[in-house]
Ligand SMILES: NC(=O)C1=CN([C@@H]2O[C@H](COP(=O)(O)OP(=O)(O)OC[C@H]3O[C@@H](n4cnc5c(N)ncnc54)[C@H](OP(=O)(O)O)[C@@H]3O)[C@@H](O)[C@H]2O)C=CC1
């Protein structure tokens with residue numbers, strides 16, 4: 001039987017998301033010699049190698065060793081990295097960007113002609129293999145490149161294909177999405193404190209309610225409205241809370257918040273338009 005060689009993956013910028021991906025790939029069965037990363041700080045690079053056993057390298061070395069080059073620096077840090085990558089990205093490499101807002105066209109403009117680029121918007125539940133990643137092909141990326149990225153990101157969670165024009169909205173929904181849930185949980189724990197429940201107990205009550213609700217949403221197939229209606233008894237407690245949420249405009253606030261995040265993603269991309 002022919003053994004299929006798995007692509008070597010280099011992560012450029014092993015911060016929160018880059019480290020989460022490396023660690024998720026390790027736990028998903030990739031070996032340390034199939035992974036490599038670059039970091040700006042030597043101290044952080046040494047710490048990551050000590051924690052995960054994955055080697056660090058300089059940009060040129062990592063780009064040469066890897067088949068898939070994953071860019072995971074902040075959008076504001078992309079220009080100097082592209083300057084370093086442009087001369088060392090050889091033929092046959094696939095570039096994957098995890099950067100919010102940055103269009104594939106920016107990478108295509110700055111890297112050698114014809115390099116395939118796939119844009120991915122993951123999220124931090126990648127740390128527990130529950131990421132939601134949306135992927136889009138750039139101009140030179142074909143089905144085989146999308147399949148490679150789907151397989152890679154599939155190790156750390158779910159993957160969906162979207163047109164690149166939707167990536168700013170996706171960033172606002174699922175990229176930033178975990179933060180909205182954490183914010184809600186934080187606020188609900190505060191409410192528990194107000195009502196005299198000890199913090200640790202309030203946290204247990206709310207976190208398990210969140211886990212239960214998320215599991216029902218993910219596994220039950222019912223619409224969220226149906227699930228909420230089942231909790232909301234006539235003249236009961238829940239409807240009193242819902243009335244207050246509506247009175248305070250929480251639904252409209254969420255819609256506005258997500259629109260603002262989408263707009264910021266667009267701005268981050270536009271900042272490099274002339275780049
Ligand atoms: N955090 C999240 O939830 C999500 C983030 N993303 C995207 O992922 C990317 C990374 O975000 P995040 O992990 O939060 O950010 P971090 O700042 O935690 O990670 C970026 C890392 O890259 C390092 N770095 C910067 N420039 C270089 C360079 N030229 N060469 C090597 N390393 C470099 C940074 O070092 P230093 O600290 O020294 O600057 C830092 O360690 C962003 O583009 C973001 O939009 C996407 C989805 C979700």
Ligand SMILES: O=C(O)[C@@H]1CCC=N1
Nearest residue numbers: 100171174175176177
């Ligand atoms: O806040 C940010 O810009 C990044 C992108 C999506 C989640 N975190």
